[in-house]
Amino acid sequence: MSTVIPPDSPKDKSDAAVPKEKPKGITRQVTGLLSKILPGQKPSASSVETPTKSVKSPPQETSVNSAEMAKSVKKPGVLSRSLSRVGGKLFAKAAAKKEFSGEEKTMAKVKNMLTFLHAQGYETEGVFRVPGYKSKTAELLKKLEKDPEAAIDKSDMGIFDVADAVKLAFKEVAFSPELANELIKLGSETPIDLSKLGNLQLTDKQRTMLDDLFKYGAALAKHADVNKMNSSNIGQLFATIFNPDPKTLAETAKYASDGKTIQGLFKAIIDSHITPGATPVTFSEPQNKPGTQATGG
Secondary structure (H helix, E strand, O other): OOOOOOOOOOOOOOOOOOOOOOOOHHHHHHHHHHHHHOOOOOOOOOOOOOOOOOOOOOOOOOOOOHHHHHHHOOOOOHHHHHHHHHHHHHHHHHHHOOOOOHHHHHHHHHHHHHHHHHHOOOOOOOOOOOOOOHHHHHHHHHHHHHOOOOOOOOOOOOHHHHHHHHHHHHHHOOOOOOHHHHHHHHHOOOOEEHHHHHHOOOOHHHHHHHHHHHHHHHHHHOOHHHHOOOHHHHHHHHHHHHOOOOOOHHHHHHHHHHHHHHHHHHHHHHHHHHOOOOOOOOOOOOOOOOOOEEOOO
16 A cells, blocks of 8 residues: 655655745845946846845936945045145146256256346356356256256355356357367457358257357346456356367467457457447357458457
């Protein structure tokens, strides 16, 4: 006789129907959160348990609510905002800082220093003649080497310090080895033909630097009655920049003679700027036409 198994009794323990658990509280929270963050997407079965009963989904949104997202994002603290502002200023300063190299850097340094000298007026006696403090001059050149356009503080640097730095900066310029000979040859002519300045072996940047230097020299010469620096004095001081220093005692006499010749040429250039009715001559625009002449002295 076979045994009848009641319909409500399982065959054995393993086949017993195990009731599915309802989703726990944490599961419901995760499901609800994912529904908000990922509208229109259902969480996968592997990440969230599927409840036995259907759960009514919230209305699908076409886009994430910006107000909700703003609330969920933690606002930066005071320190974070301060660092952000400082970082922004430093970045802007670095982006605005111009990079220089080679001759362009020297040109920027010279322009910066001459701008400073112009701002101090032209009544100081002995500019380029009276030496400044070597330590101050070295300090300034080191500063401008890092940033050619750095501000020069007049409370820290004197006129003579900066004037010495200008002369030393010109010594750094890679002028043609033949430039001194060309200047001597041109200065030896009688009368001096200033239109030949256009034939000198100079780069455009070198011509610009020389123009800036001689414009300042002319400004000083216009106030010679106060500063005791006439065109001849200034021409002599500028000549020392370009006349090679004597290496032996025998070269000393030639050095003095050549210096006087270059001085006469530079005096003529400065005179063209300060003589009423004369045409100012520059290295960039030497007026390459007949008649631009001067008498050296």
